Amino acid sequence: MIRILTLAWLVWLEMIRRKDIYVLLILLAAFLVTLMALNLFGLGKAVSYLKEIGLLLAWVCSWILAVSVSARQLPQEERQGTIFPLLAKPVSRMEVLLGKWLGAWVVTGAATLVFYVLLAGMVALRGGSFGGVVLAQAWLLHLGLLAIITALGIAFSTRLHGDAASALTYVVTLAAWLVLPRVPDLALTARGAVQTGLMVIYYALPHLELFDLRRRLVYGWPPASGAAVLLTLVYGLLMAAVFLTLGWLAYRNKRFTRGALL
Amino acid sequence: MSNAIDIQDLVVEFPGARGGAVRALQGLSLSVAQGQVYGFLGPNGAGKTTTMHVLLGFIEATAGVARLFDEDVRQAIARRRIGYLPEHPDTYRFLTGRELLFMAGRLFGLSRAVLNARSAELLALVGLETAADRRLATYSRGMLQRIGLAQALVNDPDLVILDEPTSGLDPLGRIRIREIIAALRERGKTVFFSSHELSEVERVCDRVGILATGCLVAEGRMAELVKAGEPAVAGEPAIAGESLEQYFIRMVS
Secondary structure: OOOHHHHHHHHHHHHHHHOHHHHHHHHHHHHHHHHOOOOHHHHHOHHHHHHOOOOOOOOHHHHHHHHHHHHHHHHHHHHHHOOOHHHHHOOOHHHHHHHHHHHHHHHHHHHHHHHHHHHHHHHHHHHOOOOOHHHHHHHHHHHHHHHHHHHHHHHOOOOOOOHHHHHEEEEEEEEHHHHHHHHHHHHHHHHHHHHHHHHHHHHHHHOOHHHHHHHHHHOOOOOOHHHHHHHHHHHHHHHHHHHHHHHHHHHOOOOOOOOOOO | OOOOOOEEEHHHHOOOHHOOOEEEEEEEEEEEEOOEEEHHHEEOOOOOOHHHHHHHOOOOOOOOEEHHHHHHHOOOHHOOOEEEEEEOOOOOOEEEHHHHHHHHHHOOOOOOHHHHHHHHHHHHHOHHHHHHHEEHHHHOOHHHHHHHHHHHHHOOOOOOEOOOOOOOOOOOHHHHHHHHHHHHHHHOEEEEOOOOHHHHHHHHHHHHHHHEOOOOOOOEEHHHHOEEEEOEEEOEOOOOOOOOHHHHHHHOO
């Protein structure tokens, strides 16, 4: 465990010193301040529009951060040559993957918490509020979502360049987010192998929509049941474990030769 | 006592053009006893770095066996007693020198208390005490090489593998590395290092192996290897008056 935590600490330190998070935070704050200053479509007095757009921005920012941080970890180690002294230590490749994933997950989870706090502050300045329990549940489920996205980014990057792994993670997560919930409707109109294939995809890919509590936050609905939140979190961690295992299968016998990814 | 390194019939193939394979190592066998300083020589592309990469588990051999202290190199546990300095001193530029040593030590499971003392000792050994809290991005190449050597020694390894440890160093830096290797030998440590600097090898090595096109073409104790008429353990004997450099060129040509 100490090795996994050390590798995660390395990711955190790099993120803090590279200042990526600060850039996103400043961007988010700038967007929200602009939103507060404008009276778009005559909705200047309605807090709900600020909540809705603010939450969407927080989701997009954390998504970009999760993909970019996770997908670059392993290719960067290879490109810089730091993978050599790292693997010369008594560290297994599974520990490398887990350390990188944990670092990326925690750092994007912490950034998301800051996004939520920032948004809650902006909404409070406008005289509105979020339900505290729902906000906590929304962040917890967001963590589950980020566990899956970072695991996908790590898994793809075991065999791909950083840019290719990022692009693929964006495509898969976007498809899972927008298309997957519609797949059963498509399957109803299909027949035979196509129908089976669609249903396999439906169950194999992660259902990211399960982690979305934004409507509850925007419309002030009551909190979701604790059991449902817990089960969804377990589902997120299980999906992350599946992707990390697939990543490890691709990574465990990978040959590292200097300059292979240059 | 087991050997520090045992390699038997090692073959490594890389994918070549049109589905073919390129053999980087062709049945290499060698052993390094504990406490020896072993110089691994060969021209560029001879397979020195590939051999080291197999020993460190970066690449898996196509055939053959490689063991470190009787442990299969494919197991992470085999790397507990070794330290490694790569040819290019690449490292995490956002860390300070002290943080790099801390990170390396934690990967070996060392406690904070042990690491604090060990870091101070190693920083003094490589002459980087005053630069310890500077980011590695501000280090010169020579300083990176020295901090790389310090991280390779953080676990007080029994076997130190050094890939071209003096490349890019000024004369003072080279002397310092030689002194460190000599100090390691005095403490009974095994050093396995590759170099193009034959004069370095002559000064510090007990035993030398010469590699060419993936095969060991000569091997023996330093004193025997260039002694006229004395057969080396492997390879042809030296000619009268032949230096290590002349012998090396003859062997790899």
